[in-house]
Amino acid sequence: KDVRVIGSDSTTGDSVPWFPRKLTDLDTFAEKVMEMGEELSSDHPGAHDPVYRARRAEITRIAKTYRTGQPVPEIEYTDEENETWGKVFRGLTAMYPTHACREHQYVLPLLIQNCGYNDKKIPQIEQISRFLKDCTGFTIRPVMGLLSSRDFLNSFAFRIFYSTQYIRHSSKPFYTPEPDVCHELLGHVPLFADPDFADFSQEIGLASLGASDEDIAKLATIFWFTVEFGLCRQDGEIKAYGAGLLSSFGELEYALSDKPELRPFDPSKTAVQKYPITEFQPTYFVAESFKDAQEKVRDFAANMNRPFSVRYNALTQTIEVLDNK
Numbered sequence: 191k192d193v194r195v196i197g198s199d200s201t202t203g204d205s206v207p208w209f210p211r212k213l214t215d216l217d218t219f220a221e222k223v224m225e226m227g228e229e230l231s232s233d234h235p236g237a238h239d240p241v242y243r244a245r246r247a248e249i250t251r252i253a254k255t256y257r258t259g260q261p262v263p264e265i266e267y268t269d270e271e272n273e274t275w276g277k278v279f280r281g282l283t284a285m286y287p288t289h290a291c292r293e294h295q296y297v298l299p300l301l302i303q304n305c306g307y308n309d310k311k312i313p314q315i316e317q318i319s320r321f322l323k324d325c326t327g328f329t330i331r332p333v334m335g336l337l338s339s340r341d342f343l344n345s346f347a348f349r350i351f352y353s354t355q356y357i358r359h360s361s362k363p364f365y366t367p368e369p370d371v372c373h374e375l376l377g378h379v380p381l382f383a384d385p386d387f388a389d390f391s392q393e394i395g396l397a398s399l400g401a402s403d404e405d406i407a408k409l410a411t412i413f414w415f416t417v418e419f420g421l422c423r424q425d426g427e428i429k430a431y432g433a434g435l436l437s438s439f440g441e442l443e444y445a446l447s448d449k450p451e452l453r454p455f456d457p458s459k460t461a462v463q464k465y466p467i468t469e470f471q472p473t474y475f476v477a478e479s480f481k482d483a484q485e486k487v488r489d490f491a492a493n494m495n496r497p498f499s500v501r502y503n504a505l506t507q508t509i510e511v512l513d514n515k
């Protein structure tokens with residue numbers, strides 16, 4: 191087996207889409223946001239608030255200029271921002287004991303102890319990133335807004351999570367049409383501290399490197415029904431581990447009610463399930479464990495249409511490409 195160089199961004203013929211091979215390659219993603227990075231769509235709760243828009247521009251500038259190896263700059267959040275966070279924090283933490291998976295319940299007190307999680311102030315990304323690094327090797331980079339599925343998924347191959355640093359508009363504390371710190375820090379972060387979940391997320395990331403556009407769409411759907419909206423079975427009960435659920439009171443309650451349809455997680459079926467993005471999900475997929483889900487994603491990836499396989503070298507933090515055609 192040898193390592194070959196792949197470097198084309200065309201998906202035609204037998205060439206392979208470009209993908210990052212080393213950490214600094216991720217610097218090129220900084221400005222490639224899809225939407226809402228700098229501009230808010232007209233139905234965004236903050237779209238007509240000039241103070242909110244100026245604040246967003248100030249915060250996204252950090253993500254735009256961030257480079258590999260730098261500490262994530264601290265943000266001094268305003269009283270209004272901290273109050274919005276407090277409302278969300280208090281509401282959600284009241285539901286976690288009955289609704290969150292055991293891994294989330296185990297990690298949240300550690301975040302309170304080590305990373306300044308409380309209902310008074312929004313915690314700082316840098317401190318959280320250092321904590322995650324000690325737990326699972328995951329680190330956090332700031333991002334301006336939504337990345338393409340390919341770019342976003344690729345980063346998980348390196349155990350890197352792109353997190354926004356701004357918060358939703360104060361007029362609607364329980365609603366956001368896009369990721370914000372409440373979603374990232376309460377929904378995603380606790381799970382990245384869990385070794386099995388970290389392995390699972392990295393497996394999706396590795397599968398996405400150089401994948402065809404069709405396979406990226408499938409992996410993004412798998413990501414949606416696991417990392418974002420996943421349910422799991424624990425001690426005979428259904429619990430939530432998806433960040434989209436763990437950061438939304440309404441949907442967290444609904445997902446564990448008898449209203450939605452539940453199906454077993456099976457990558458080849460999950461990958462082609464249609465889903466709405468602005469309403470509660472009619473269907474959720476239930477994982478038996480993160481290890482089981484990881485193995486299933488690995489088998490799925492092995493059957494993808496990709497003329498090589500990849501491996502992450504944690505010592506050099508680079509991707510090795512194995513030519514095994």
Ligand code: HBI
Pocket residue numbers: 333335336337338339342343352353354369410413414
């Ligand atoms: N970009 N910054 C960011 N955060 C996300 O959660 C995100 C994204 N891009 C795409 C995406 N999520 C998912 O909808 C999947 O396509 C992976």
Ligand code: FE
Pocket residue numbers: 369373378418433434
């Ligand atoms: Fe998310």
